[in-house]
Amino acid sequence: MAQLTLAIGNKNYSSWSLRAWIALRHLGVEFDEVLIALDQPDTHERMDAFGPSGRVPVLRAGDLAIWDSLAICEYAAELTGRGWPRERAARAVARSVAAEMHSGFQTLRTLWPMNARARNRRTATPAALAADVERIDELWNDCRRRFGGGGPWLFGAEYGIADAMYAPVVLRFNTYGARVSDTARWYMAAVLEDGALQEWIQGARAEPWTIASDEVG
Numbered sequence: 001m002a003q004l005t006l007a008i009g010n011k012n013y014s015s016w017s018l019r020a021w022i023a024l025r026h027l028g029v030e031f032d033e034v035l036i037a038l039d040q041p042d043t044h045e046r047m048d049a050f051g052p053s054g055r056v057p058v059l060r061a062g063d064l065a066i067w068d069s070l071a072i073c074e075y076a077a078e079l080t081g082r083g084w085p086r087e088r089a090a091r092a093v094a095r096s097v098a099a100e101m102h103s104g105f106q107t108l109r110t111l112w113p114m115n116a117r118a119r120n121r122r123t124a125t126p127a128a129l130a131a132d133v134e135r136i137d138e139l140w141n142d143c144r145r146r147f148g149g150g151g152p153w154l155f156g157a158e159y160g161i162a163d164a165m166y167a168p169v170v171l172r173f174n175t176y177g178a179r180v181s182d183t184a185r186w187y188m189a190a191v192l193e194d195g196a197l198q199e200w201i202q203g204a205r206a207e208p209w210t211i212a213s214d215e216v217g
């Protein structure tokens with residue numbers, strides 16, 4: 001198999017890059033990492049060299065380019081045979097949960113941009129944002145109650161693609177002080193203590209770039 005290369009954006013701000021990166025790390029897929037700093041004069045030129053979308057992340061395997069975070073996660077699952085629960089019902093729910101994150105929660109994404117190194121930020125909480133937080137809390141509670149009894153993750157003992165899809169949400173909740181249930185807080189604690197996520201956060205703290213539009217609160 002061709003050597004894999006993952007192009008990502010700033011670790012402090014690029015939530016979709018984090019999803020692909022942390023899924024690959026947890027699934028044991030070896031890859032080279034190329035960071036393309038966002039909001040720079042050469043950003044689009046460098047992105048265009050990796051894939052057709054002009055965005056990150058992009059996973060390259062020789063001539064093959066995979067330019068969507070969930071598609072990258074699916075490719076990793078096919079390579080490893082891991083990432084989704086083995087039991088059919090759990091797997092269906094995990095895919096539903098991941099897809100809901102992939103396509104939804106636009107208010108959360110807009111008003112609470114990911115800022116991995118920031119803490120104690122506060123913003124107004126309009127009804128649409130509160131509804132997004134409540135829905136995610138509900139999802140986490142349902143997954144943990146129905147499928148998570150065997151370990152700390154949404155579907156039990158093994159970190160999965162659903163966890164990767166919500167890792168940036170945990171960082172957002174941590175940055176902006178989301179009010180969540182006890183079950184959600186315990187899940188957030190497990191995510192924040194995860195070694196791969198800690199590595200990502202350390203990388204974010206070492207970055208010299210600041211994007212003013214993502215520095216809210």
